[in-house]
Amino acid sequence: MISKYLMGIGGLIVALFIGLAGYAQNGSVGDPIINITFGTATDPDFGGGTTTYFHNQTSELNDGEYRLGSNINQGRMGWHNLRDHTNEQNEGMMLIVNASYDAGEFYRIRVSGLCQDTRFRFSAWIANANRAEECDGNPIPPNVRFVVEDLNGNVVSSPYATGNIQATSSPLWQQYGFEFDTGNQSEFDLVLINDNPGGCGNDLAIDDIQFRPYGPQLSLIMDETFRQVDTLFFCESDATPITLSAEIISDDSYATAPAYQWQTRQEGQVSWIDMPGKNNPQLSITPTPNQWYRLTAAATMGNLDNLLCRISSDSIRLARSVPQADIADMEMLGPICDDSSIQLDPPEYTGANVGPLTYQWLLDDGNGVSELPGATSTDYEFQAREAGAVRLLRQAVNGCGDPFITHIFEVEVAETIHAAFTLPQDMICVDDEPLLLSGGILVNSDGEGVYSGNGVVDGRFYPTLAGAGEHTITFSPPPGTLCTEPSQAIITVLDSIYLEPMAEIVLLRGQHITLRPQTDASQFRWSNEPGLDNYRIQNPVASPDETTTYTLTAANSAGCEKVVDVKVTVLKDLSVPNSFTPNGDGFNDTWQIDGLEEYPNVVIQVFNRWGTLVFSSKGYSIPWDGSFNGAPLPMATYYYTLSSDVLPQPISGSISILK
Incomplete structure (x- = not known):
């Protein structure tokens, strides 16, 4: 809120203090009465002010010294690298200060000829010169006090202080200041004072000290459809007067009877000229190109x-809207796919004196040009629908209704090749042979597609390589195809079963045995050879009459199968001769026992009549020749025992050696 004047107290100024750092101005100001920029490197200017600090323009600043410079680090090498706030590109100057230990005046200037009962703004841009890491990371921050004094040195307003301006890692300009009412006085001294002690830190730069009238927001009202920033356009053939009006926000400083004065100037002129008799908030003017206008106001007519x-x-400038020619250049884009989009983002058109524009995108599909519904932004996202070349134009229309083309794009749209794919089977066992993939077709192409995915090699799916689980197989158009829509199918690889090889089994005729395959299968199918009591169980009983090989097909619940064979050998009955003639005539010289070699783990022993062991053999690959320790035994009757794993008990009998 803006403070009301304190009436009846002679010479007392009522001040409103507002910190401008981060503060959005919501009022209007007049031309600067004081505008201290400190000049440039070629023309430095202290601005007519004074200071209690000592001038040092040749060496690094010590406490209590100042200089004018274009970069803060000209004060001391370790300070920030920050250029002048006013005129950075052209070596503008600033006031650089190494604050003293005692309070001192950074800057003092007198302002005269002010109106009574008027509000003014006193402000300056200030930057902390110290880096945050200086002084062991704790530099003393500047604190600048703004003071207004009368000509006798009396403080006539409560002071405004910036508060501590903390050091930062990156340099930063910030604006500070306040507003105050003059009351019944018209001449003052404006003072900036050091409020913190010197030492390590408290170093700063000051620039753009301004003092200017301030009041409530004064806004111009006009036909916004023809306005572009600070220019109001009119049509070339339109001589209708233009109306400008103003609105002032009610404020106690101006509420009683604010006075108005319209001003004008031509393009290129600096000074504003009062327009005689134009003292109302509304102005009607004949449109004149490159003529500027603004409304000024004061609290009273005086x-x-x-x-x-x-x-x-x-201020607002009048300008004639100039029709623009269509652009002829065309930008080629693409190719893009017929199911994709492309963002067209040309810059806004900025031709001379074109004025505000509206936009409309147009489509030229070869059969004529048509407007694209809703496409009225500066940019446009084109959604391709079919293959071919399409031309898109951005049309601009100025406020006078003159259309022209600002950009032309030709977009090449490529056809998307679509694939379809059905697997020949969607389940396979991990131990199965590779599956030749088929079922993929290219819907709108005569080319050949490509299969890919985990376990796919050269058009075949290898379940062992892929492993158990679900796997996605993709059928795509050939590599290098720009626009594709692949098709996918899922194949499930089922776990294998465990089935151990089975050892050969030996039986005597008439014996039986239970077959015991080692497996985790749940379904069983034995081959149809005779001799089993059940062909659909895991452990059937086998009692064949002759040597037989059985084949087991074992499967799990998913249907994955493995096969194993088991041979059941049925031994012949033994016929043991009771004599032989080892006389060297080549006939019946050894004790031949037919079929004995098939009996597993056979052991045969022969004794004489006194019980002496004369022959012993495990296995019977070499028949006995009737000798003992290399010497022929005499003719006699000997006694034998014969045992084997398949014999329920040893066989015994006699054997005679004859000559």
């Missing part, structure tokens, strides 16, 4: 005569 007491609105 103050209006003093240019130092006026606030002003933003």
Whole structure:
């Protein structure tokens, strides 16, 4: 809220203090009465002010010294690298200060000829010169006090202080200041004072000290459809007068009877000229190109005569809207796919004196040009629908209704090749042979597609390589195809079963045995050879009459199968001769026992009549020749025992050696 004047207290100024750092101005200001920029490197200017600090323009600043410079680090090498706030590109100058240990005046200047009962703004841009890491990371921050004094040195307003301006890692300009009412006085001293002690830190730069009239927001009102930033356009053939009006936000400083004065100037001129008799908030003018206008205001008619007491609105320039020619250049884009989009993002058109524009995108499909519904932004996302070349145009229309083409794009759209794919089977066992993939077709192409995925090699799916589980197989158009829509199918690889090889089994005729395959299968199918008591169980009983090989097909619940064979050998009955003639005539010289070699783990022993062991053999690959320790035994009757794993008990009998 803006403070009301304290009435009846002679010479007392009522001040409103507002920190401008981070503060959005919501009022209007007049032309600067004081504008201290400190000049440039070629023309430095202290601005007519004074200071209690000592001038040092040749060496690094010590406590209590100042200089004018274009970069803060010209004060001391270790300070920030920060250029002048006003005129960075052209070596503008600033006031650089190494604050003293005692309070001192950074800057003092007198302002005269002010209007009574008028509000002004006193501000400056200030930057902390110290880096955050200086002084062991704790530099003393500057604190600048703004003071208004009368000509006798009396403080006539409560002081405004910036508060501690902390050091930062990156340099930063910030604006500080306050507003105050003059009351019944018209001449003051404006002072910036050091409020913190010197030492390590408290170093700063000051720039753009300003003092200017301030008042409530003064806004111009006009036909916004023809306005572009600070220019109001009119049509070439339109001589209708243009109306400008103003609105001032009610404020106690101006509420009683604010006075107005319209001003004008031509393009290129600096000074504004009062328009005689134009003292109403509304102005009607004949459109004239490159003529500027603004409205100034003062709290009273008496103050209006003093240019130092006026606030002003933003200025507006009149310009004739110039029709523009269509652009002829075309930008080629793509190719893109017929099911994709492309963002067309040309810059806004910025031709000279074109004025505000509206946009409309147009489509030229070869059969004529048509507007694209809803496409009225500066950019447009084109969604391709079919293959071919399509042309898109951005049309602009100025405020006078003159259309022209600002950009032309030709977009090449490629056809998407679509694939379809059905697997020949969707389940396979991990131990199965590789599956030759088929079922993939290219819907709108005569080319050949490609299969890919985990376990796919050269058009075959290898379940062992892929492993158990679900796997996605993709059928795609050939590599290098720009626009594709592949098709996918899922194949499930089932776990294998465990089935151990089975050892050969030996039986005597008439014996039986239970077959015991080692497996985790749940389904069993034995081959149809005779001799089993059940062909559909895991452990059937086998009692064949002759040697037989049985084949087991074992499967799990998913149907994955493995096969194993088991041979059941049925031994012949033994016929043991009771004599032989080892006389060297080549006939019946050894004790031949037919079929004995098939009996597993056979052991045969022969004794004489006194019980002496004369022959012993495990296995019977070499028949006995009737000798003992290499010497022929005499003719006699001997006695034998014969045992084997398949014999329920040993066989015994006699054997005679004859000559």
